[in-house]
Amino acid sequence: NAGVTQTPKFQVLKTGQSMTLQCAQDMNHNSMYWYRQDPGMGLRLIYYSASEGTTDKGEVPNGYNVSRLNKREFSLRLESAAPSQTSVYFCASSESWTVTDEQFFGPGTRLTVL
C-alpha cells in the first residue's frame, strides 16, 4: 500500500516549457487535491476533484490545468511554465469530500522554472 505517489520528484524547466505532474493513490479515495508550497506562504490549494469526473478551482488556479484520469489518478499540467511557478507541489487524497475525512499527502515534486 503505497498511499499517494507523485512523479517526478524533481524537475527543472525553462520558461515556456510544458509539463505534467502525475499523482496516483491506491486507497480507493474519491477526492483528490493539488497544492503548492512556497517559502513563507504555507500550502495553497490549486485545484481539487471532489469525485471522479469532477474538477474545480482552488485558491491559485491560474496557469494550471488538471485531469482526473480515473479514480486513482489526478494530474496537474503547466502549459507554459513561468518562474513564478517555481514551487513544491503536493498531491493529496481523502476518502470523500466529507469535511471530517483526513487528507493524505504525497511526497511532493520540487519544480524549478528558469
Next chain:
Amino acid sequence: AQSVSQHNHHVILSEAASLELGCNYSYGGTVNLFWYVQYPGQHLQLLLKYFSGDPLVKGIKGFEAEFIKSKFSFNLRKPSVQWSDTAEYFCAVNTGFQKLVFGTGTRLLVSP
C-alpha cells in the same frame, strides 16, 4: 476568506523542554481545525484534528491542542519534546468543505 496565522516561524528547544506553537484563524463561523507535521524528507501527515466536542484534542506522539473559540486559537502543545520531534508543523482550517487553508508553518528544531 478565512486565514490562518502561525506567529512562530522558527522555534529552537532543548530535549525535554515544553512546546507550545501558536495558531490563530480568522473566521467567525463553525470551523474544523488540524495540525499537520512534516518530518525531514517525509510526507505531510496528520497530527490531530478538532471537529466538535471536547476542545482539548489529543493526537499522536504525545501532542495535544486546545481549541479556544473566544480567542480564535488552536495552539499545539507537548509537555516534553524529543529530538525526533524536529519537523515543520502546519496549522490548517476548513469551514465546511475539504478546502484546507494552511498557515505558513513553524520549523521546530530540538537539540539533543
